[in-house]
Amino acid sequence: MTTSVLSVASEVFPLIKTGGLADVAGALPSSLAAHDFAVRTLMPGYPDVMRQVGDAPVACRFADLFGGPARVLAANVGGLDLLVLDAPHLYDRTGGPYVTSAGHDHGDNWARFAALSKVGAEIGQGAISGFAPAIVHAHDWQAALTPVYLAVSGRARPKTVLTIHNLAFQGNFPYQIFPGLGLPPAAWSIEGVEYYGDVGYLKGGLHAADMVTTVSPTYAEEILTPTGGMGLDGLLRGRGEGLVGIVNGIDTAVWNPKTDPDIPHHYSPRSPKSRSRNKRALETEFGLPHEDGPIVAVVSRLTWQKGLDLVADACDSLVERGVRMVVVGSGEPMIEGRFQAAHVRHADRIGVRIGYDEALSHRVQAGADAILVPSRFEPCGLTQLYGLRYGCIPVVAKVGGLADTVIDANYAAVTAGVATGIIFSPPSQEGLMDAVDRMLRLFADPAGWRQLQLSAMNADVSWRASAGHYAQLFRDLIGDQRP
Incomplete structure (x- = not known):
């Protein structure tokens, strides 16, 4: 019945x-x-x-x-x-x-x-x-x-x-x-x-x-x-x-890297190497040089709640560490302006698109190596779930649903092969940069990074x-x- x-x-x-x-x-x-x-x-x-x-x-x-x-x-x-x-x-x-x-x-x-x-x-x-x-x-x-x-x-x-x-x-x-x-x-x-x-x-x-x-x-x-x-x-x-x-x-039929019509190259946990072609395409779309180093992403409302002022203020430090970044979103004018100014300072390292673009958000998740979600509070958050599904490693604050959906890549979780992302606390400038440094150390180990991506992509993020x-x-x- x-x-x-x-x-x-x-x-x-x-x-x-x-x-x-x-x-x-x-x-x-x-x-x-x-x-x-x-x-x-x-x-x-x-x-x-x-x-x-x-x-x-x-x-x-x-x-x-x-x-x-x-x-x-x-x-x-x-x-x-x-x-x-x-x-x-x-x-x-x-x-x-x-x-x-x-x-x-x-x-x-x-x-x-x-x-x-x-x-x-x-x-x-x-x-x-x-x-x-x-x-x-x-x-x-x-x-x-x-x-x-x-x-x-x-x-x-x-x-x-x-x-x-x-x-x-x-x-x-x-x-x-x-x-x-x-x-x-x-x-x-x-x-x-x-x-x-x-x-x-x-x-x-x-x-x-x-x-x-x-x-x-x-x-x-x-x-x-x-x-x-x-x-x-x-x-x-x-x-x-x-x-x-x-x-x-999340709707795993809409968010599926095997079939997603909005990404240029399809891939799956069984064929993760195809993912790198999306990274090359993302670099081209944002005018970034083709390099082996990591691309971190922001796809979000650009607000204080989301902690995006912390990322905007960290742009120079991220570039100094060899990180490239793509930003997609809109929100508080002051935070939008900080990201736009960072793009002017680092046009070949930071790409910025102000506005909402559903198809572009799919391409970013498919091509970036990690996604930053440093929210000061977050009821659940879906961005990190999309990241898990697409092997775009979530770097998240330990709040709300972020803490409930990401398994931190600490020693025990990495050793057990169950880690799916990086969790930091508190949501502060120092906490964020410590988490980025952890991400860079993990990224420097290609085999370990692939295992982290596979664990993320195999996580059950469905309804x-x-x-x-x-x-x-x-x-x-x-x-x-x-x-």
Whole structure:
């Protein structure tokens, strides 16, 4: 017997992506299908999404959704069973899903994502004929009001799960928006959406959801502390066993060096020597000289959280050590500027591409020798998982999901043949450079480096195990005793 699940997410790969949330929302449904869960995903109808959906049939309509009419379209894109919220007054915007072309938050984001949550709750309670989900799975603050709307409805409701992908983004808005949410007055309370005098979308969802998950076991522990909890640690500690950490996986069909259409030369753990041809191609693409020394990569949002200021400030030291570097990403202007200045100083040693480029990120993972992920905090991180899959050795800070997914190349792990990367602590300039020096010593031993790459490529980074954990959590919630 198949159990229906409604997933509610603000971005879904391959339709639209700004970060790892999209990859998770796009990959988890197919993995859950193997456990007899049929997932339909509700997402906003941004312009790029509407172009891909085309003339899809209408599943339901709303006469007035936060200031205008809306409809939900039922579509299938790339094997994903989608419900697309077509509300032009909310989503037909230039810029990105959350920001304008000038980089500022859309002024009505509170309404745009309250609408997503409200529709998620309505669908959860039967707004679409013939679809009655047993579970509603909401992702991050943009969908966090879904369990709130369900909880205050006074009607029978499905079980709810809220996944925190990054606690730093909480969806807090001024009290003045509360009357526009359509919630009862009782929702303005410490057990509701009130949060230090503001409206807290994530905070409200954390109270209302039947279960709360986050994207790695270590991050689940970190957010229980005052340092990692970002003001919500008390609430999260109060959830007790109602909070669990399930590490993310990746879509190993999309991220597969044996078949990846975005890389020039295919390879596998059984034919790793072919990988070197991708390195030559990467050197050409970034205007770097063809050398035997290592190329380290950054593929990331260029932010303080990701620790990329540490890498930007280390560029001269990296070049002095004989390292070449490629950087792909965008983010804080100051960090972007530091990398661009480093490229000017070392044009033949450091290549920089400011902006998001999915295909290029695949080529970087296939051609670079190591990838730097020095995050100050990291709920899970997917970049290091892509690196493992492609034999691009992760050099990561010992935080969150980075610590859960990489096995440090210490003496015991190297001797046992199980090391998959390099872990350092704390995430500081000194810690980063010590880790790079360790990487260089390992790279200087070709046989040992090949073994490290093979161990990395053979690591299970799929959703197989993690989807099983989600499936068991869902079964426990609805009282399904099947194994």
